[in-house]
Structure formats: C-alpha cells, structure tokens
Amino acid sequence: MPAFSLDPPQSAWCAELRALAAERLRPLAEKDEPGHVNRALVAELGQLGLLERLFTSGAVDLCLMRESLAYACTEAETALALQGLGAHPVHAHGTPAQRERWLPRVADGTAIAAFALSEPAAGSDAAALELRAEAGASEPIAEPEGGARWRLTGEKCWISNAPEADFYTVFARTTPGAGARGVTAFLVPADRPGLTGTGLDMLSPHPIGALSFDAVPVTADDVLGEVDRGFRVAMGTLNLFRPSVGAFAVGMAQAALDATLTHTAERDAFGGKLKDLQSVAHQVAEMALRTEAARLMVYAAATAYDEGAADVPKRAAMAKLLATETAQYVVDQAVQLHGARALRRGHLLEHLYREVRAPRIYEGASEVQRGIIAKELYATREAAQ
Incomplete structure (x- = not known):
C-alpha cells in the first residue's frame, strides 16, 4: 500500500472546497433552524x-x-454525508428503476435520503435488528404496482434526517432467528401508508428521529440487492463511509489546531506569547502529530477501498476509530488552551466541541470498531495457519 499524499490538483480542489464552504455554504447553514433538514443548503x-x-x-x-467541507462548515459536510449514506445502497444495489427515480433527485439536492439501520434495542449491534418484514396481504398499493409481498412492522431510532427525509434505506428482518443472514434492505418512500416519524431532541444541527412502521407495504420492487442479503448492503455501505467519518473528524481537528496556532501565537501571557511556554508548545505539537497520524490512516483506508483490498473492514474500522478519538482529544485540548472564550456561544471551538462528540458513536461506536479490528485480526491469523 503506497503512502498517501495529495497531488497538486487534489490540493487545489481541497482549497476550493474550503473556500466554497466558507463563502457559499456557511451563510446558508447559519440561516437555518437547527434540528431540521436545511433544504437550501x-x-x-x-x-x-x-x-x-x-x-x-x-x-x-x-x-x-468531507474533510475540506468540515474544516469550514460542518453542517454542509454532514448534509453531503447523509445524502451519500442514505443513497449509496440505491447506487450500489438498486434496480434501474430505483436508480432512475431517486439518484438524479439526490444528486441535485431535491430529494433527501436517510439510512435507517439503528433500532431502540439494536444500535451498534446491527445483526440484532428486530423490524419485521412479514408476508403481506394482497391489497394493492399505489407504488410500486402489485400487491404487498411484505409488511414492515416495528421501529427504527436515531435515524439522521428522520422524519423529514423523502425516502429511507430500511433494513428489516425477513427470516426470524437467522441473525445477519436474515436481513433484507428495502427502499421505502416516506409517503408509504403506515410509515410515521417523530423528531428527537438531540445535540445535533440536523434532524434525528424515530420511525414507526405499522404494516408498511413493500414489494420485490423495493428490495435493494437480494432478499436475506441486506446485511452485506449495510456493511458495504459502512465500509465506504466509516473512513469518511474519519475524514470529517480530521477536518474538525485541523480547524481546531489552526485556531489554536493563531491563538497561542497572538495571546500575551506571562511576559511573552502563550506559544513561548514549553508546556503549550508541546501540547500543540501533540495535537498536530495526532491529527496527521489520523489523516494518514483515513486516506490509507480510503485507498484500500478504492483498490479493492481484502482488509477494508479492518482498515475502515481503524480509520474511524483513530480519527474520531483523535478529533475529540484535539478539540478538547484546543478548548483548554483557549480558556473561557472557547465556551462562549458562537465561538468556533464551542461549535466543534458539540459537533465532535457524536462521530465516536454513530456508524458503529468506538467499542464496536475495536471489536471489528480484533475479529479481522484473528480471522487473518486463522486463515494463515
């Protein structure tokens, strides 16, 4: 695996993205009410x-x-990421009809996507989900044509963009007692009868909600991929997006580090500048070291994914784990070095301090990532024997 470094076109593109985020996206983010989909953004x-x-x-x-947008506008980064997370299963596993109907609208920003995997009792343990897809009655439904083959009954929880999304990638159990092997992925439009949602009051700028499925009708035309093979759809999506969660975290860490460099270089303290204190200089060096290490692991995992490497699940888990834990550390240290001003509402670090916590939980908590890493390591060992 070659070491990752940006070539000149990539560097220029990242600079352009940061400028666009600051000049065109951040003003839109600041106008919107937190807790709702920012459709203008x-x-x-x-x-x-x-x-x-x-x-x-x-x-x-x-x-x-994701890293470039996160540096200047975390709301824009998250809006982009959620469109990708919710729609990637349609892109990768959808039928021509599904792709033709939804992907152009996702791409132009007129349809909001959501990834509905977590449940009240099955968050990080995705194989334990309980939303039931039961054999349906024969009443016709308006879309798609034909009778309902299954009825979805149960709940989803902690779903980003719910209840305001236009469609959901939903994972439901089609074979009871089969664990990960009995899960099917469905594309469910938000207007299906029996599907309702409520918003949750969360520490988040975008909506997060719960979904209730009361015998929601779905047919074979709504299946993404194959029946009972939906866990592969979920894990394939997460293997792509987990490193990019790490990139989101790196973008926040870099923003916090740059703010700290400026503050410590300009702040008068104890007869000199704050940066002249060895304890401060060493702390800033540690922040930079960890941020760069996380960045390298993120792009190593992304490169492995693009090259179709065999160890993508392990690398993706490592990248998300290291980067999100690193960002938490860097932002926390940045707040400490800024002092009370960093906790004032509206300060960049006050914003990052709130934003940086959630990535250690969603798309598999840090503890789950450690479990994935260990499982992959032992599987590799056994295969070599």
Whole structure:
C-alpha cells in the first residue's frame, strides 16, 4: 500500500472546497433552524456538483470532500454525508428503476435520503435488528404496482434526517432467528401508508428521529440487492463511509489546531506569547502529530477501498476509530488552551466541541470498531495457519 499524499490538483480542489464552504455554504447553514433538514443548503451542494460526485468518485475523493467541507462548515459536510449514506445502497444495489427515480433527485439536492439501520434495542449491534418484514396481504398499493409481498412492522431510532427525509434505506428482518443472514434492505418512500416519524431532541444541527412502521407495504420492487442479503448492503455501505467519518473528524481537528496556532501565537501571557511556554508548545505539537497520524490512516483506508483490498473492514474500522478519538482529544485540548472564550456561544471551538462528540458513536461506536479490528485480526491469523 503506497503512502498517501495529495497531488497538486487534489490540493487545489481541497482549497476550493474550503473556500466554497466558507463563502457559499456557511451563510446558508447559519440561516437555518437547527434540528431540521436545511433544504437550501442541500440544494446548493447539488448546484455545486458535490452531491453528484458521491456517485461518480471513489472513497478518497469522498474523504477529501468531507474533510475540506468540515474544516469550514460542518453542517454542509454532514448534509453531503447523509445524502451519500442514505443513497449509496440505491447506487450500489438498486434496480434501474430505483436508480432512475431517486439518484438524479439526490444528486441535485431535491430529494433527501436517510439510512435507517439503528433500532431502540439494536444500535451498534446491527445483526440484532428486530423490524419485521412479514408476508403481506394482497391489497394493492399505489407504488410500486402489485400487491404487498411484505409488511414492515416495528421501529427504527436515531435515524439522521428522520422524519423529514423523502425516502429511507430500511433494513428489516425477513427470516426470524437467522441473525445477519436474515436481513433484507428495502427502499421505502416516506409517503408509504403506515410509515410515521417523530423528531428527537438531540445535540445535533440536523434532524434525528424515530420511525414507526405499522404494516408498511413493500414489494420485490423495493428490495435493494437480494432478499436475506441486506446485511452485506449495510456493511458495504459502512465500509465506504466509516473512513469518511474519519475524514470529517480530521477536518474538525485541523480547524481546531489552526485556531489554536493563531491563538497561542497572538495571546500575551506571562511576559511573552502563550506559544513561548514549553508546556503549550508541546501540547500543540501533540495535537498536530495526532491529527496527521489520523489523516494518514483515513486516506490509507480510503485507498484500500478504492483498490479493492481484502482488509477494508479492518482498515475502515481503524480509520474511524483513530480519527474520531483523535478529533475529540484535539478539540478538547484546543478548548483548554483557549480558556473561557472557547465556551462562549458562537465561538468556533464551542461549535466543534458539540459537533465532535457524536462521530465516536454513530456508524458503529468506538467499542464496536475495536471489536471489528480484533475479529479481522484473528480471522487473518486463522486463515494463515
């Protein structure tokens, strides 16, 4: 695996993305009410061609977009990422009809996507999900044509963009007692009868909600991939997006580090500048060291994904784990070095301090990533014997 470094076109593109995020996306983010889908922001991402790149670029480009946008506008980064997370299963496993109906609207920012995997009792343990897909009655449903083959009954929880999304990638149990082997992925439009949602009051700028499925009808035309093979759809999506969560974290860490460099170089303290204190200089060096190490692991994992390497699950888990834990550390240290001013509402670090916590939980908590890494290590050992 070659060491990762940006070539000049990539560096220029990242600089352009940071400028666009600061000049065109951040003003839209600041106008919106927290806890709701910012459709104007999503539409601007579509207008800039960034949403379309979710389906035409590889993992490295996805990470470059997420890191660059996160540096200047975390809300824009998250809006882009959620479109990708919810729609990638349609792009990778959808039928021509599914792709033709939804992907152009996701790409231009007129349809909001959501990835509905977590449940009240099955968050990080995705194989334990309980939303039931039971054999359906024969009443016709308006869309798609034909009778309902299954009825979805149960709940989803902690779903980003719920209940305001236009469609959901939903994972339901089609074979009871089969663990990961009995799960099917469905594309469920938000207007299906029996599907309702409520918003949750979360520490988040975008909506996070719960979904209730009361015998929601779905047919074979709604299946993404194959029946009972939906766990592969979920894990394939997460293997792509976990490194890019790490890129999001690296973008936040870099923003916090740069703010700290400026502050410590300009702040008068104890007869000199704050940076002249050895304890401060060493702490800033540690922040930079960890940020760069996390960045390298993120892009190594993304490169492995793009090259079809065999160890992608392990690398993806390592990248997300290291980068999100690193960002938490760097932002926390940045707050400490800034002092009370960093906790004032509206300060960059106050914003990052709130934003940086959630990535250690979603798309598999840090503890789950450690479990994946260990499982992959032992499987590799056994295969070599």
